[in-house]
Amino acid sequence: MIRRNIQLNEQGRLRHFLTTEGLKRQMLVDILDTAESLSGVTDQSVKKVPLLRGKTIVNLFFEASTRTRTTFELAAKRLSADVLNLNIAASATKKGETLLDTLHNLQAMHCDMFVVRHADSGAAHFIANHVAPHISVINAGDGSHAHPTQAMLDMFTIRRVKGEFYPLKVAIVGDILNSRVARSQIHALTTLGVTEVRVIAPKTLIPKDVETLGVHVYHDLDEGLNDVDVIIMLRLQNERMQGELLPSEHEYFQLYGLTQERLKSAKSDAIVMHPGPINRGVEIESSVADGPRSVILQQVTHGIAVRMAVMSTCLSSHADRGAA
Amino acid sequence: MIRRNIQLNEQGRLRHFLTTEGLKRQMLVDILDTAESLSGVTDQSVKKVPLLRGKTIVNLFFEASTRTRTTFELAAKRLSADVLNLNIAASATKKGETLLDTLHNLQAMHCDMFVVRHADSGAAHFIANHVAPHISVINAGDGSHAHPTQAMLDMFTIRRVKGEFYPLKVAIVGDILNSRVARSQIHALTTLGVTEVRVIAPKTLIPKDVETLGVHVYHDLDEGLNDVDVIIMLRLQNERMQGELLPSEHEYFQLYGLTQERLKSAKSDAIVMHPGPINRGVEIESSVADGPRSVILQQVTHGIAVRMAVMSTCLSSHADRGAA
Amino acid sequence: MIRRNIQLNEQGRLRHFLTTEGLKRQMLVDILDTAESLSGVTDQSVKKVPLLRGKTIVNLFFEASTRTRTTFELAAKRLSADVLNLNIAASATKKGETLLDTLHNLQAMHCDMFVVRHADSGAAHFIANHVAPHISVINAGDGSHAHPTQAMLDMFTIRRVKGEFYPLKVAIVGDILNSRVARSQIHALTTLGVTEVRVIAPKTLIPKDVETLGVHVYHDLDEGLNDVDVIIMLRLQNERMQGELLPSEHEYFQLYGLTQERLKSAKSDAIVMHPGPINRGVEIESSVADGPRSVILQQVTHGIAVRMAVMSTCLSSHADRGAA
Numbered sequence: 001m002i003r004r005n006i007q008l009n010e011q012g013r014l015r016h017f018l019t020t021e022g023l024k025r026q027m028l029v030d031i032l033d034t035a036e037s038l039s040g041v042t043d044q045s046v047k048k049v050p051l052l053r054g055k056t057i058v059n060l061f062f063e064a065s066t067r068t069r070t071t072f073e074l075a076a077k078r079l080s081a082d083v084l085n086l087n088i089a090a091s092a093t094k095k096g097e098t099l100l101d102t103l104h105n106l107q108a109m110h111c112d113m114f115v116v117r118h119a120d121s122g123a124a125h126f127i128a129n130h131v132a133p134h135i136s137v138i139n140a141g142d143g144s145h146a147h148p149t150q151a152m153l154d155m156f157t158i159r160r161v162k163g164e165f166y167p168l169k170v171a172i173v174g175d176i177l178n179s180r181v182a183r184s185q186i187h188a189l190t191t192l193g194v195t196e197v198r199v200i201a202p203k204t205l206i207p208k209d210v211e212t213l214g215v216h217v218y219h220d221l222d223e224g225l226n227d228v229d230v231i232i233m234l235r236l237q238n239e240r241m242q243g244e245l246l247p248s249e250h251e252y253f254q255l256y257g258l259t260q261e262r263l264k265s266a267k268s269d270a271i272v273m274h275p276g277p278i279n280r281g282v283e284i285e286s287s288v289a290d291g292p293r294s295v296i297l298q299q300v301t302h303g304i305a306v307r308m309a310v311m312s313t314c315l316s317s318h319a320d321r322g323a324a
Numbered sequence: 325m326i327r328r329n330i331q332l333n334e335q336g337r338l339r340h341f342l343t344t345e346g347l348k349r350q351m352l353v354d355i356l357d358t359a360e361s362l363s364g365v366t367d368q369s370v371k372k373v374p375l376l377r378g379k380t381i382v383n384l385f386f387e388a389s390t391r392t393r394t395t396f397e398l399a400a401k402r403l404s405a406d407v408l409n410l411n412i413a414a415s416a417t418k419k420g421e422t423l424l425d426t427l428h429n430l431q432a433m434h435c436d437m438f439v440v441r442h443a444d445s446g447a448a449h450f451i452a453n454h455v456a457p458h459i460s461v462i463n464a465g466d467g468s469h470a471h472p473t474q475a476m477l478d479m480f481t482i483r484r485v486k487g488e489f490y491p492l493k494v495a496i497v498g499d500i501l502n503s504r505v506a507r508s509q510i511h512a513l514t515t516l517g518v519t520e521v522r523v524i525a526p527k528t529l530i531p532k533d534v535e536t537l538g539v540h541v542y543h544d545l546d547e548g549l550n551d552v553d554v555i556i557m558l559r560l561q562n563e564r565m566q567g568e569l570l571p572s573e574h575e576y577f578q579l580y581g582l583t584q585e586r587l588k589s590a591k592s593d594a595i596v597m598h599p600g601p602i603n604r605g606v607e608i609e610s611s612v613a614d615g616p617r618s619v620i621l622q623q624v625t626h627g628i629a630v631r632m633a634v635m636s637t638c639l640s641s642h643a644d645r646g647a648a
Numbered sequence: 649m650i651r652r653n654i655q656l657n658e659q660g661r662l663r664h665f666l667t668t669e670g671l672k673r674q675m676l677v678d679i680l681d682t683a684e685s686l687s688g689v690t691d692q693s694v695k696k697v698p699l700l701r702g703k704t705i706v707n708l709f710f711e712a713s714t715r716t717r718t719t720f721e722l723a724a725k726r727l728s729a730d731v732l733n734l735n736i737a738a739s740a741t742k743k744g745e746t747l748l749d750t751l752h753n754l755q756a757m758h759c760d761m762f763v764v765r766h767a768d769s770g771a772a773h774f775i776a777n778h779v780a781p782h783i784s785v786i787n788a789g790d791g792s793h794a795h796p797t798q799a800m801l802d803m804f805t806i807r808r809v810k811g812e813f814y815p816l817k818v819a820i821v822g823d824i825l826n827s828r829v830a831r832s833q834i835h836a837l838t839t840l841g842v843t844e845v846r847v848i849a850p851k852t853l854i855p856k857d858v859e860t861l862g863v864h865v866y867h868d869l870d871e872g873l874n875d876v877d878v879i880i881m882l883r884l885q886n887e888r889m890q891g892e893l894l895p896s897e898h899e900y901f902q903l904y905g906l907t908q909e910r911l912k913s914a915k916s917d918a919i920v921m922h923p924g925p926i927n928r929g930v931e932i933e934s935s936v937a938d939g940p941r942s943v944i945l946q947q948v949t950h951g952i953a954v955r956m957a958v959m960s961t962c963l964s965s966h967a968d969r970g971a972a
Contacts, residue, residue: 042758043758053370054368054371055370067753073732074704074757097602101600109398109624111398276753297752297756300753304757304758319369378692378695378726380722410718428945429715432949433722434695435722
């Protein structure tokens with residue numbers, strides 16, 4: 001017996017969005033197409049559509065992140081949903097309530113969606129495995145595991161600028177080992193059919209067996225950037241790196257920081273991406289981050305439309321179920 | 325001259341909801357009936373009614389409680405009200421403003437309702453005594469005095485399952501002394517006409533003169549549970565018990581913890597309630613809390629409808645006043 | 649070449665509201681007239697107009713202030729805007745993001761307005777100088793520089809009670825040196841054409857060259873209050889006064905506290921104003937603050953209408969730009 005992908009409902013429609021891994025190409029393309037049609041909403045004077053009116057979306061953040069929470073809150077409000085922001089570290093657990101009791105209470109209140117951020121890898125899956133049938137779960141980042149909406153907004157940005165994924169060469173530069181963003185990007189890029197995905201980092205920041213994901217490993221930046229169409233810089237997350245053998249920030253920048261000089265190795269129309277927030281002068285030079293090849297702020301803009309698309313796609317899967 | 329109940333306006337309609345004590349039976353039944361008609365709203369796909377559109381409801385929490393605040397916030401939003409969350413401990417009082425100045429400022433901003441949570445018994449009454457005529461006050465828990473919306477959602481749950489209050493026997497088990505929930509439940513149960521209310525607790529956790537409220541006192545759990553229809557377990561609130569002579573959590577569970585074995589003393593169709601959050605293994609065994617007799621999560625669901633009912637009832641009393 | 653006022657767009661319409669200084673009289677009168685027409689909204693049963701539906705307003709508070717944030721949040725919600733509350737001290741800057749990166753990210757999310765509170769004088773101007781053309785900035789208080797919406801609600805209150813600004817005599821009493829409120833009031837009062845503005849304070853709390861603003865300086869309260877129509881008391885802001893030579897609170901009250909006795913120096917129909925929160929017994933006697941000449945709570949009420957007026961005026965300047 002084949003175990004059904006927990007992200008899909010019985011009709012095979014996307015119910016949870018936990019990871020870009022294991023989803024069919026068409027499903028990712030559908031999200032991008034929906035985001036394309038919703039991106040017009042934020043350009044309008046009245047930036048609101050009534051798609052999720054009367055739905056309750058809970059930002060369930062076990063790890064603080066104003067930035068990510070803000071994008072989900074804006075996306076939900078522009079879909080006319082009601083939003084509840086819960087910082088769990090500071091509330092229920094203080095009274096000793098278990099995580100499952102917290103979840104069961106929120107679903108008893110007829111909430112419709114949990115947007116989950118957690119420091120532990122697998123937390124969003126755990127929650128998705130334990131919620132009632134009427135609930136959808138969106139992973140807004142779990143440990144070093146996955147951050148699928150970030151990956152999809154990156155895919156949206158690449159498609160907007162480059163048109164097609166084939167035959168692009170994409171390089172991801174930085175702390176691959178600890179990056180949930182990189183992992184989700186790699187799965188999305190290979191599923192969407194780019195020609196080549198490269199990861200560029202010192203040996204200490206490359207996960208073992210990373211080649212099994214279908215990527216090529218480079219330890220030299222110039223070599224890795226050679227002839228690529230898309231450069232994705234990762235944030236050096238000092239807060240996630242503990243006990244790693246790492247050079248100083250200055251040395252890191254010398255070896256792996258993206259400068260205008262380094263950028264010359266890539267194709268002349270290569271674009272530069274970064275999930276933010278940027279450490280200027282650590283992983284990227286300001287003149288590159290703010291320069292004409294950078295699409296970093298477009299990524300932020302697209303993040304709203306992509307999250308609106310993911311939210312409305314997952315919640316519409318229930319209407320489906322209800323009608324069945 | 326008879327002093328008018330501060331909870332009622334000049335036409336005798338419910339304006340504030342501060343306590344279940346001293347309200348006529350019909351008034352409580354009206355709240356339950358309104359909650360019944362509103363409970364359909366949260367089952368709908370679009371969980372919103374425009375009853376309180378354009379009204380401003382302020383969650384005025386002098387004592388942090390994400391859980392209770394969340395239920396009021398959801399109830400208000402589903403009535404289409406605007407909600408303002410104010411954590412007073414951390415704001416105005418820092419600048420040395422008095423409580424009354426804070427209230428007067430909020431009412432000058434044309435807020436319509438204060439949902440008040442405070443560590444001091446009597447705080448909600450004090451506030452209700454000092455607000456302008458256009459304001460309603462809801463007590464969301466004051467010290468060890470009252471928590472009337474919790475009591476009403478319990479009544480709603482009992483009526484939903486049992487149909488009628490007469491001739492039910494109801495046992496409340498646990499820290500009666502410090503429990504604002506128990507006090508509000510006792511008044512509601514006796515007003516609504518149950519046959520018998522029992523309180524079960526060690527002597528140190530029973531208030532003096534509790535019999536004057538019309539309840540029977542038991543110190544033995546099995547004896548007290550004998551033949552009851554409804555068992556309400558209270559939370560053992562370590563944070564509220566200071567200097568009480570209390571056995572250890574383990575001993576407490578041995579004597580007063582609700583287990584499947586103990587449950588056999590009650591009627592075979594007795595239901596188990598708890599205001600949450602549960603201390604599993606302290607006042608209740610998990611197999612009971614999660615078992616077929618437990619209606620604990622239904623209580624949470626009903627909490628939204630009951631709070632919607634209380635909010636819309638109190639605010640509609642002003643329309644009345646305006647028309648008079 | 650004349651440098652254009654940063655507050656105005658290319659058509660000369662108000663785009664940002666950073667200070668009352670340098671704006672033409674008619675522009676201030678237009679804000680007051682708009683506030684007058686919007687003040688009816690908060691008197692209605694449904695306190696909402698759809699003027700800013702689909703707009704996103706960000707409360708960007710680098711300095712905590714529940715009170716001011718609340719008034720802007722209510723004003724925005726009553727205009728049907730979506731509101732995002734960001735406490736910047738506690739979020740992005742922790743991850744080392746620069747202020748400009750935070751701003752650029754928020755505007756990439758298609759936010760429409762930043763309401764800025766900051767401990768540094770000039771912060772709102774700095775932000776206005778760096779935002780994209782589709783963004784408006786409202787100064788909600790920057791250091792000891794300006795607090796223009798507070799000044800405009802004071803002007804609104806004066807006009808409501810007194811009808812005309814000419815030939816009023818207005819006294820501002822207290823810590824002029826550190827007061828952003830006083831500075832904004834002085835510019836607004838002189839622009840709107842009162843006959844005389846007086847500042848009354850000990851020498852240590854009067855800025856040098858204050859006479860260049862067109863005010864008369866008094867060090868004696870009775871003398872300064874003589875024959876005035878409007879008395880504006882300032883809050884003694886202990887948190888802003890560092891290293892100033894100041895008498896004790898008791899001595900201050902003896903010399904500059906407004907009492908019923910002192911009030912007799914002013915005209916018999918003089919009104920008493922205060923931006924709040926009040927230090928009772930420090931700068932003002934309770935019997936005066938709560939007495940018949942006090943319009944302090946009217947100021948709070950008018951604050952909502954005036955902020956609604958400023959927000960809708962600034963955002964309508966973009967529609968203008970779009971149509972051009």
